[in-house]
Amino acid sequence: MKFAFFDSKSYDKPGFEAFGEKFGIKFKYFDTRLNSDTVNLANGYDGICVFVNDDVNKPVIDKLCEYGIRLIALRCAGYNNVDVKYAKEKGLHLVNVPAYSPYAVAEHTMALLLTSVRRIHKAYIRTRDFNFSLNNFDGFDLHGKTVGIIGTGRIGQAFISICRGFGMNILCYDKYPSDIEGVTYTSLQELFTQSDIISLHCPLNDETQHLINEKTIAQMKKGVVILNTSRGALIDTEALIEGIKARQVGAACLDVYEEESNVFFKDFSSHIVDDDKLARLISMPNVIVTSHQAFLTKEALSNIAETTCQNISDFFAGKQGQNELCFNGDVINCNMCK
Numbered sequence: 001m002k003f004a005f006f007d008s009k010s011y012d013k014p015g016f017e018a019f020g021e022k023f024g025i026k027f028k029y030f031d032t033r034l035n036s037d038t039v040n041l042a043n044g045y046d047g048i049c050v051f052v053n054d055d056v057n058k059p060v061i062d063k064l065c066e067y068g069i070r071l072i073a074l075r076c077a078g079y080n081n082v083d084v085k086y087a088k089e090k091g092l093h094l095v096n097v098p099a100y101s102p103y104a105v106a107e108h109t110m111a112l113l114l115t116s117v118r119r120i121h122k123a124y125i126r127t128r129d130f131n132f133s134l135n136n137f138d139g140f141d142l143h144g145k146t147v148g149i150i151g152t153g154r155i156g157q158a159f160i161s162i163c164r165g166f167g168m169n170i171l172c173y174d175k176y177p178s179d180i181e182g183v184t185y186t187s188l189q190e191l192f193t194q195s196d197i198i199s200l201h202c203p204l205n206d207e208t209q210h211l212i213n214e215k216t217i218a219q220m221k222k223g224v225v226i227l228n229t230s231r232g233a234l235i236d237t238e239a240l241i242e243g244i245k246a247r248q249v250g251a252a253c254l255d256v257y258e259e260e261s262n263v264f265f266k267d268f269s270s271h272i273v274d275d276d277k278l279a280r281l282i283s284m285p286n287v288i289v290t291s292h293q294a295f296l297t298k299e300a301l302s303n304i305a306e307t308t309c310q311n312i313s314d315f316f317a318g319k320q321g322q323n324e325l326c327f328n329g330d331v332i333n334c335n336m337c338k
């Protein structure tokens with residue numbers, strides 16, 4: 001099996017080489033992202049392996065079909081960058097890695113929250129300059145605060161456990177609530193009005209796009225901390241910036257960003273960044289941006305490589321793997337429709 005591996009990074013290769021050998025899959029690594037201009041690189045392969053910012057749109061899917069590609073292996077959980085409905089209509093198969101380490105993302109979310117409320121990002125810079133003043137570093141206890149968690153799937157639940165350890169009150173909203181011990185579900189509006197901290201762990205789709213917008217920000221408690229380690233477009237960035245400028249939003253911690261595909265995973269340290277919204281966010285002392293790194297632990301990388309290779313191997317062995325994606329109005333893993 002020969003696979004074209006798009007948007008490859010140095011940290012991908014060790015895991016994919018090891019598991020590729022075990023499962024008999026040969027990967028050709030391309031640094032470039034998949035899009036209409038680069039899709040020709042997929043010609044001659046049995047399948048493609050893509051990540052969060054590869055653009056698997058209709059024209060790309062048409063070309064993949066023309067090249068005889070049968071399988072798109074997503075080495076990530078989210079699939080908002082793939083036109084799954086169209087791909088399925090065209091007879092392409094898709095697999096993803098629904099869970100590789102919910103702990104990696106949940107722990108990163110808490111790391112961002114602690115960094116923000118205890119001003120660690122500022123303290124680190126100050127002490128490196130031998131400035132030991134504590135001015136403007138007053139934070140607040142997480143204990144006793146209310147955290148509103150939107151999306152209580154794998155990552156949301158891992159984050160709930162962490163927040164419990166901090167003695168926080170937990171409010172949850174999910175379109176499909178689960179039976180989770182000790183969890184109180186509420187309406188979105190109630191969650192917005194009651195939460196000191198709001199953390200997003202739901203997928204990006206038509207319903208959730210700009211879930212955090214001018215109207216919903218206005219419903220929130222003054223000084224609310226917003227955490228987004230899910231997908232950038234859950235937040236209307238302009239509304240967030242206005243909310244921060246108006247002091248309605250007290251802090252924002254963002255591992256994802258609406259327009260991240262133009263900048264994230266690349267080094268712009270010697271360039272002028274064209275994205276004024278991102279530059280404005282980064283200029284704010286109460287905003288922390290990480291570049292979609294919440295997943296990046298060695299455990300997660302190994303699990304991603306192993307599951308992706310297992311998915312590919314199952315597919316070519318004619319097995320309907322549990323991680324195949326299907327579309328029945330919503331995108332879901334096939335094992336959920338059985």
Ligand code: NAI
Pocket residue numbers: 077078098099102105150151152153154155156173174175176177201202203204207208229230231255256292293294295296
């Ligand atoms: P999951 O599928 O286990 O959970 C998602 C939850 O969201 C489910 O409980 C589902 O019912 C709920 N949901 C669906 N539609 C909703 C709606 N309209 N409103 C509220 N809730 C809704 O997914 P998991 O593994 O917990 O991942 C969550 C998200 O985290 C992914 O969609 C992905 O975008 C993001 N992610 C980010 C990573 C990073 O590195 N920053 C890495 C992995 C995932």
